[in-house]
Amino acid sequence: MHMYAPNFYGGHGIVGAQCPLGAGVAFAHKYLEDKGVCLTLYGDGAANQGQLYEAINMAKLWNLPCLFICENNLYGMGTSTDRSAANNEYYTRGHYIPGIQMDGMDVLAVREGTRFAMDICREGKGPIMIEAKAYRYHGDNGLRSEKPAHRHPEDYS
Amino acid sequence: MAAIRSRACRLFAKAVGEIRVSNRCVSHFVYTPDASSQDGDTTRLNLFQSINAAMETALKTDPTAIIFGEDVGFGGVFRCTIGLQEKYGRDRVFNTPLCEQGIAGFAIGAAVAGATAIAEIQFADYIYPAFDQIVNEAAKYRYRTGNLFNSGKLTIRTPCMAVGHGALYHSQSPEAFFAHCPGLKIVIPRGPVKAKGLLLSCIRDQDPCIFMEPKVLYRAAVEDVPNGEYELPLGKADILREGADVTLIGWGTQVHVLKEVAEMAESQLGVSCEVIDLVSIIPWDKETIFKSVCKTGRVVIAHEAPLTGGFGAEIAASIQEECFLNLEAPVTRVTGWDTPFPHVFEPFYIPDKWRCFEAVKKLKEF
Numbered sequence: 001m002h003m004y005a006p007n008f009y010g011g012h013g014i015v016g017a018q019c020p021l022g023a024g025v026a027f028a029h030k031y032l033e034d035k036g037v038c039l040t041l042y043g044d045g046a047a048n049q050g051q052l053y054e055a056i057n058m059a060k061l062w063n064l065p066c067l068f069i070c071e072n073n074l075y076g077m078g079t080s081t082d083r084s085a086a087n088n089e090y091y092t093r094g095h096y097i098p099g100i101q102m103d104g105m106d107v108l109a110v111r112e113g114t115r116f117a118m119d120i121c122r123e124g125k126g127p128i129m130i131e132a133k134a135y136r137y138h139g140d141n142g143l144r145s146e147k148p149a150h151r152h153p154e155d156y157s
Numbered sequence: 158m159a160a161i162r163s164r165a166c167r168l169f170a171k172a173v174g175e176i177r178v179s180n181r182c183v184s185h186f187v188y189t190p191d192a193s194s195q196d197g198d199t200t201r202l203n204l205f206q207s208i209n210a211a212m213e214t215a216l217k218t219d220p221t222a223i224i225f226g227e228d229v230g231f232g233g234v235f236r237c238t239i240g241l242q243e244k245y246g247r248d249r250v251f252n253t254p255l256c257e258q259g260i261a262g263f264a265i266g267a268a269v270a271g272a273t274a275i276a277e278i279q280f281a282d283y284i285y286p287a288f289d290q291i292v293n294e295a296a297k298y299r300y301r302t303g304n305l306f307n308s309g310k311l312t313i314r315t316p317c318m319a320v321g322h323g324a325l326y327h328s329q330s331p332e333a334f335f336a337h338c339p340g341l342k343i344v345i346p347r348g349p350v351k352a353k354g355l356l357l358s359c360i361r362d363q364d365p366c367i368f369m370e371p372k373v374l375y376r377a378a379v380e381d382v383p384n385g386e387y388e389l390p391l392g393k394a395d396i397l398r399e400g401a402d403v404t405l406i407g408w409g410t411q412v413h414v415l416k417e418v419a420e421m422a423e424s425q426l427g428v429s430c431e432v433i434d435l436v437s438i439i440p441w442d443k444e445t446i447f448k449s450v451c452k453t454g455r456v457v458i459a460h461e462a463p464l465t466g467g468f469g470a471e472i473a474a475s476i477q478e479e480c481f482l483n484l485e486a487p488v489t490r491v492t493g494w495d496t497p498f499p500h501v502f503e504p505f506y507i508p509d510k511w512r513c514f515e516a517v518k519k520l521k522e523f
Binding site: 013014015016045046049050051076077079083084085 | 227
């Protein structure tokens with residue numbers, strides 16, 4: 001989140017603020033007809049930010065080549081998805097945007113799933129939402145400890 | 158080969174053994190409690206504990222009080238709400254999703270419906286999605302409904318200011334953005350005793366209040382805090398040190414920097430400084446400030462927020478309006494620079510004691 005590179009637009013103060021940015025970058029790709037796709041990543045916590053839904057609406061309305069990818073590691077800082085989301089099937093929260101859920105712990109599944117979604121995007125068929133389900137082993141920024149508070153004791157094995 | 162390797166190892170061990178570890182002072186200030194000690198029934202508390210105590214008083218004495226925000230349930234990222242959910246239940250102390258705009262709007266709704274709403278924004282740097290709700294809705298509710306409705310029962314608490322490693326999004330002081338909005342109150346405590354009384358006053362105040370907590374003081378500020386409940390007046394500045402030559406004005410962490418600057422000015426320049434903690438940004442205690450400046454004729458205002466449009470500008474403009482004929486030198490501001498708050502350059506960014514001392518020296522020589 002603190003790194004920037006060509007074509008890698010970095011992280012944002014408010015996580016979720018990058019989603020409208022992603023829609024904007026996707027718009028540029030569509031405008032320039034360069035077959036580019038913008039991958040816009042956010043977490044399960046940021047999935048509750050209003051501006052994500054503003055971005056989704058624009059992406060669908062204008063048929064933008066944007067992949068909205070939710071990295072769901074089951075906890076937003078210290079709060080579990082059960083206690084922060086009315087619907088924690090994050091791949092369905094694009095509503096009118098098709099969604100795919102994949103195993104975020106399996107690198108090959110992620111590669112194939114993303115490739116599949118990008119191909120659809122590149123064909124001009126509009127935005128896709130992806131949920132990569134994963135697990136967080138360590139505490140989030142500021143909540144570091146040997147036994148992070150968010151994990152159940154049974155998870156340690 | 159083995160001989161070369163073992164020689165290299167010996168040299169390396171020698172080099173490591175000769176590295177001297179020194180104690181690097183990373184903090185730009187030293188917390189000092191007020192000179193006057195509290196007598197009677199007190200407990201030694203740090204800032205987050207005293208804030209916790211104030212909120213507990215609110216929950217205990219006001220059955221409509223509710224506390225909510227990101228991660229407040231388990232105690233919050235700074236432990237300010239620790240123990241409160243266990244004692245008062247999930248229906249009164251609860252987590253919200255990650256949605257600052259939603260939190261602020263929801264808080265206004267709860268307040269107008271009669272709940273004493275205490276909302277937490279996890280870092281002041283993240284308050285901007287809530288800016289519209291606070292400025293356009295909370296601040297103007299009473300005015301635009303002709304006093305039919307109001308969001309006076311709303312208090313927003315948020316950690317602010319530099320912490321040593323916060324960088325762009327964990328160090329900001331956004332008080333100036335909100336000072337520009339009539340209808341709000343903004344309060345910034347300098348320590349645990351002030352915080353407990355001021356927070357309770359904000360919670361019970363009839364107007365929407367923003368309580369900004371200098372996060373670096375959460376553990377660094379420790380003092381004897383009265384055990385019972387007490388309120389401290391909003392809109393009232395504190396003179397922490399009386400002086401005759403220069404008035405130093407600050408708030409939050411900066412107050413402790415200025416106290417040290419006053420000591421340095423006394424011992425190195427023979428200059429007597431009057432140190433004032435503004436405490437409330439709006440409404441601000443013009444009377445105390447003007448009285449002091451009219452006495453000394455020289456003033457330094459210091460704040461971490463950037464120079465342009467910082468609250469120091471407002472104070473400076475007002476001082477020159479009211480105290481013009483008493484001024485012996487231009488009003489001086491020592492502030493953060495007009496850049497985003499840096500990471501590794503923080504020591505150069507903040508208005509530390511050296512920059513403030515330099516300002517005092519220039520004023521003396523003007």
